[in-house]
Amino acid sequence: MAKRLMKGNEAIGEAAICAGARNYFAYPITPQSEVAEYLCWRLPEVGGIFVQAESEVAVGNMLFGAAASGKRVFTTSSSPGISLMQEAISYMAGAHLPAVILNIMRGGPGLGGILPSQSDYFQATKTGGHGDYRVIVLAPSSVQEAVDLMILAFDLADKYRNPVMMIGDGMIGQMMESVEFPEKYREPNKPEESGWALTGAKGRDSRIIKSLFLDPEKLEENNLLLAEKCKKFMANEIRHELYKVSDRNRILIAAYGTMARICQTAIDELEAEGVSVGLFRPISLFPFPEKVIHDEAVKKNIEKVLTVEMSVGQMVEDIERCVQGRKPVEFYGRTGGIVPTPNEVKGKVRELLKLTA
Amino acid sequence: MANEANMIFARPESLRETITHYCPGCTHGIIHRLVAESLDELGLRERTVGVAPVGCSVLMYNYFNCDFLEAPHGRAPALATGFKRCRPDMIVFTYQGDGDLASIGMGEIIHAANRGEKFTTIFVNNAIYGMTGGQMAPTTMPEQKTTTTPAGRDVSLAGYPIRIAELLATLRTPAFVARTAVHNPMRVVQAKQIIKKAFRLQKEDRCFSLVEVLSTCPTNWGMSPADSIEWLKETMQPYYPLGIYKDPEKEKA
Amino acid sequence: MADQKEVVFAGFGGQGVMTAGQLLAYTAMEEGKQVVWIPSYGPEMRGGTANCTVVVSDSRIGSPIINNPMSACVFNRPSLDKFGSMIRKGGLLLINSSLIDVTSGRDDITEMLVPVNDIAIKAGNAKAANMVMLAAYVATTGIVTFETLKRMLREKLGTRKEELLEINLKAFEEGRKLAKKVRMQG
Structure with missing residues (x-):
């Protein structure tokens, strides 16, 4: 299929259609409102539906109700809206329902700002809502990857009957890049074949989709089932990319999303200056590529690990956990909507290696 | 055929053969039955999804014989919206108490009604939070004693009880909105007709429908079931008049 | 890297800087x-300056954030003030002299x-000023x-706006001629 130049937000909307999703619920919030503005006309073209809800609390719960139908359902929002959806995400996880949630992150806390940020890492990867559950978290670094991961997100949500979240900073949503969609669009799935969806108690016992287990033994049983899913995420769904990683690297940078691309440019420019730096980019933030970062970081040539984020330091805690104190883990970040530039990253690397520009 | 008796009363197919956990004198059981009879008579059971609330009736899915979804507190109308939009061919109803619908879920019910979502809401108003142990609800009567208003509801601080049927009837979007009660056989028969009509309108793909049912809570009111009925008639009914507040079949084109 | 080119289009909202950038990106x-x-x-779009950056490369593009772009096309004074100093040494600056009566002062x-x-x-x-600049x-x-x-x-314009298309095409020609003329003078 021909390449198309598309804004991230629009491409993500089209990707959902490509994945066979036809049911979308959303509430306007900058910087991702273009997804709804795109899908409000695009979905009806393919027989889909869009409901603009009264709040993100309602969005989350419409998604919950829609997911129980067994059809592919999704929503998109930005940080403050995602906070309001945590109620429903927790319930959906508890009730084993698949759904795809996109967070185009903006600066927080509170109303924060509308510029790019990666400050919802903890919220996304460390549960977000109440209770013993996890969601798969994917982080694209280009518009094309956002398309590919959005399609994957639906497959993973169905495979594990669990919410899947994709997170990108504001730039992923706002920038335009060339994208290619798969030649063949998926047909919407058939809920009747799911074996669990609410399709009416005709010729079978009635089905109940719920997250309430007043008997502690039963609740523990459900939570252990969720824990079992997490183990499967760890075993099957780890995704990452290494860039210019070699035994000449003195520093290993860890960064995800757009931040990783900025680091790539810094790494290219440092290479031209004779400084060898590698990049570890987690694509799945949960499950986290724990072994990969550990094994790369402990290599003899690595002097330090540098985590770069658009936050005051969130993923760095996972990096520290995985490196297990075997190498110094340093951090560089900007926050509030300020994006670290390649020059800033280079400056930090030089500082760590005690080099002068 | 001489000795064969005619069946004149049976458990509706839409209800399971189980014993409910409801307190003596509670009217949830009657209202469940009226919903179940309506589903049976309209032939809807096999394509119905109920949405259970948070509150005393959270476990209603154990008593009904149709598919069920359990909502977070107050969000049943949002879940029903999501489900019904995905499956407009199915019948969807929410069953909610006054804390659930009129307090934490006020936003969801108003917007679902205003969008004209084609599902049915059974709103059980017993003027108190039942499951959490008798706290003040938005529908608690002035001066009524609850565990959070031990001296009685003070309207200067908590305002007056919210009249949901009247409030929703102000919306321009066509809907069926009514208030009924089930404290005597005549009211039960009337309530049945109204609940059945609500489901019929949904079956005909007409409009959103909400039936408010005045209900008793002897346990949390601290009264006998018989006294509760008297209190409902004397205190609640004058403030919450019964009737049909909005009817698409009576609206001018 | 070496083959990468970056350009910033900057001006008031409504001067068509976003469109000019998009058309270049499509092309x-x-x-x-x-x-x-x-x-x-965001708020920058309302009343203040609007700008977009286009990066063009033969290979995979790293950072979309450009510290020092190779070129800038500035449509108004605030944009000149903001981007004039950011252009890389040896870079190119196009100034809309219809609205800007100063230069960057850089040599x-x-x-x-x-x-x-x-x-x-x-x-x-x-409204075709953006197309003249792009050309x-x-x-x-x-x-x-x-x-x-x-x-x-x-x-991108389609056949719906035939008249506008003609004007834009004419704007292209004028912009092209202008560039030649200015370069010959320079």
Whole structure:
């Protein structure tokens, strides 16, 4: 299929259609409102539906109700809206329902700002809502990857009957890049074949989709089932990319999303200056590529690990956990909507290696 | 055929053969039955999804014989919206108490009604939070004693009880909105007709429908079931008049 | 890296800077290049300056955030103040001299004064100023061919606005001529 130049937000909307999703619920919030503005006309073209809800609390719960139908359902929002959806995400996880949630992150806390940020890492990867559950978290670094991961997100949500979240900073949503969609669009799935969806108690016992287990033994049983899913995420769904990683690297940078691309440019420019730096980019933030970062970081040539984020330091805690104190883990970040530039990253690397520009 | 008796009363197919956990004198059981009879008579059971609330009736899915979804507190109308939009061919109803619908879920019910979502809401108003142990609800009567208003509801601080049927009837979007009660056989028969009509309108793909049912809570009111009925008639009914507040079949084109 | 080119289009909201950038991005993609178009967004869009950056490369593009772009096309004074100093040494600055009566004062870049509003008005519509600027930039740098640029303009504008299309095509020609003229003088 021909390449198309598309804004991230629009491409993500089209990707959902490509994945066979036809049911979308959303509430306007900058910087991702273009997804709804795109899908409000695009979905009806393919027989889909869009409901603009009264709040993100309602969005989350419409998604919950829609997911129980067994059809592919999704929503998109930005940080403050995602906070309001945590109620429903927790319930959906508890009730084993698949759904795809996109967070185009903006600066927080509170109303924060509308510029790019990666400050919802903890919220996304460390549960977000109440209770013993996890969601798969994917982080694209280009518009094309956002398309590919959005399609994957639906497959993973169905495979594990669990919410899947994709997170990108504001730039992923706002920038335009060339994208290619798969030649063949998926047909919407058939809920009747799911074996669990609410399709009416005709010729079978009635089905109940719920997250309430007043008997502690039963609740523990459900939570252990969720824990079992997490183990499967760890075993099957780890995704990452290494860039210019070699035994000449003195520093290993860890960064995800757009931040990783900025680091790539810094790494290219440092290479031209004779400084060898590698990049570890987690694509799945949960499950986290724990072994990969550990094994790369402990290599003899690595002097330090540098985590770069658009936050005051969130993923760095996972990096520290995985490196297990075997190498110094340093951090560089900007926050509030300020994006670290390649020059800033280079400056930090030089500082760590005690080099002068 | 001489000795064969005619069946004149049976458990509706839409209800399971189980014993409910409801307190003596509670009217949830009657209202469940009226919903179940309506589903049976309209032939809807096999394509119905109920949405259970948070509150005393959270476990209603154990008593009904149709598919069920359990909502977070107050969000049943949002879940029903999501489900019904995905499956407009199915019948969807929410069953909610006054804390659930009129307090934490006020936003969801108003917007679902205003969008004209084609599902049915059974709103059980017993003027108190039942499951959490008798706290003040938005529908608690002035001066009524609850565990959070031990001296009685003070309207200067908590305002007056919210009249949901009247409030929703102000919306321009066509809907069926009514208030009924089930404290005597005549009211039960009337309530049945109204609940059945609500489901019929949904079956005909007409409009959103909400039936408010005045209900008793002897346990949390601290009264006998018989006294509760008297209190409902004397205190609640004058403030919450019964009737049909909005009817698409009576609206001018 | 070495083959990468970056340009910032900056002006008031409504001057068509976003469109100019997008058209360049479409054209470069059509010619087989990797492209990124990134806008300023949010409150900046209202009343203040709007800008977008286009990155064009033969290979995978790293950072969409450019510290020091190779070129900038500035449509108003605040944009000159903001981006004039950011251009890389040896870079190119196109200044809309219809609205800006000063220059950057730098002697380490190539500066071109292009009265794009005046030319657009002569071409038939003041709104085509962005196309005059784009054409001047393309003619100066050769980043894409005019043939593809014109084809993409037709595709993106469609046949609905035939009249506007003609004006824009005329704006292209004027911008192209202007670039040649300015360069010969320079």
